[in-house]
Amino acid sequence: MTITNDADPRTPLLSVQDLNVRFPTEDGLVHAVRGVDYELHSGEVLGIVGESGSGKSVTSLAVMGLLPGSARVTGSVKYRGQELLGLSDRAMSRVRGKGVSMIFQDPMTSLDPVYRVGFQIEETLRVHDPKLSSKAAEARAADLLALVGIPNAAERVRSYPHEFSGGMRQRVVIAIAMANQPDVIIADEPTTALDVTVQAQILEVLQTALSETGAAMVMITHDLGVVAGIADRVLVMYAGRPVEVGGVEDIYYEPRMPYTLGLLGSLPRLDASTKQRLTPIKGSPPSVVNMPPGCPFAPRCPLHVAECDAVEPELVEVGHGHAAACIRIDEVRKAEGDAATVFEDSSDDATLTTEPAPATPQEETAR
């Protein structure tokens, strides 16, 4: 197998094109991921943000080949130019860990409760280096634990997962993810279950891991603070699709998609002494079963006009490396990043969105 294709540095490490994932369910086909495109280059951190259910996890599981067999996956996922979709399990497991490795929110997804953590790291090392001596493997496991900041690493290799706190377990998982010096680490909400002081420790460990291995990273989170600190580029997902992508400063200071603007405006700020009123986004994300045509954000969008319902807007370039899926980007530009000029600061939430409710007169006046 030849997966070394470093010759052309412009070939992205990871390239995802028109990725679609559908799950057959009793309620119909759940179209969880509806055309995701992104590229990840060496040394880069891509942040993926979006509300729960927007398809962040399913996208990553599809990239890793970890979705259940019932999932229908189409499109393309290339690692160093090599297509991963459709690879056999054996071929895929050669890529996992060494090429691309993954960190989940719950460390116990990756750890086996009945084995000592050192053994689990050694096993990971052996997958890609079967001839590694047990002595060398043991030493390397201890080094890795030390690198992720576990005190007394040489002794802690003999501990079981339950003997560690949540934060320490996540460190072990990072050690395993780094073990074979992967090119890409995909981290799906790696700090969401942790307290903020421990989150700060883990983010620091991740940064160390990146600089030690030179790996690129996809950081999935719903926390816009975490992404602001770590990402070079940001992809905003809504209803299974990227609706805005750009450099981290473009996204935070010059958002062009109303949804991005709305998300930022709904965040209370730790560093603001004035009590500025928040601007919520009315309603809830749409169901991804039988999506109506048009812009998926339309029912919640204050800039919505009839034209938005015709076809789903494509991502259009709005600046260098910055694209947004909205037909009214000029209106959004006029807001200059201030959500309050577009979104209301209302406090009611009167529309039921769990079913396509017939428009009662009441709901019409609420618009």
Place this chain on the structure above:
Amino acid sequence: MTATREPILSVRGLEKHFPIKGGGLIKRTVGAVRAVDGLDLDLYPGEVLGLVGESGCGKSTTGRAILNLQPATGGSVVFQGRDIVGLGRKEMRPLRRDIQIVFQDPYASLNPRLPVFDIVAEPLIIHGLTKDEAELRERVRTLVETVGLNPEHTNRYPAEFSGGQRQRIGIARALALEPKVLVLDEPVSALDVSIQAGVINLLEDLKERLGLSYLFIAHDLSVVRHISDRVAVMYLGKIIEVAPRDVLFEAPTHPYTQALLSAIPLPDPRLERSRQRIIITGDVPSPANPPSGCRFRTRCQKFANQLDDTQREKCMTVEPPLESRGTDHQSACHYAEALKVL
């Protein structure tokens, strides 16, 4: 400002210890989880007091003990001039009208088999507060409107509402008895930010319109800064700092408050990347076996890096009391010093 007024709720030395049972046939008590371990706080009429701290520090236990849902094992909770610790169900009933609680999980806290009307009407019926069916309907309608929902939807079941809407139903129910105080236990933590913002706006409006006081429990300090007038920080069952909102965020004096504020990432790339971060080590110790002296000393960056041996000795042996650091500002550290971290 608050010094001259009478608190509506005054908690002193509150303790809630959970016994730890040993193994074997005879389950003897072998220790205690000191979930709340000597906690003082005052809530003044019309104010929002934020109560923050990391998971397991005892926030929810404090909330439940204040409402006598889970009786305290020590201390006093004086509500409207009366100590409620040790009161039985019947004696609590008239007080229940004045103090209500809203829980975090909008999915678990509403009965899925009851339509919204019944959920909101239930407290009114139990307390016999409406004289007839027509009045009951009118009251429920008003309550549902008050929390920003459509009163036409009261015949629907909780499953038909979004998470944010369910939390509003919980709030409507809590408001049914026209309480003076709401204890809000992580009321927006389970919601996505775009929806959370609407519930926060609602809580702000209700407080103004109905003249409520809130004990607002949360782990998210950004939300707490936004909504609170004063903020109390908890660590291992105790308050370690309390101050007016802007004082706490601009000039925290306790090393734990400083570390906590410093750890929170800001949704602003330039600011976030230019910050100096205080990263404290380790995890929160078990509340079954808190450290001697100052409970924070095992993680305190000041203890580890700035103190000499004599000073450290004091941290290890003497528990620091809450002491005044200025108007309405107290903290529990032997070497408290204001530090700007944001």
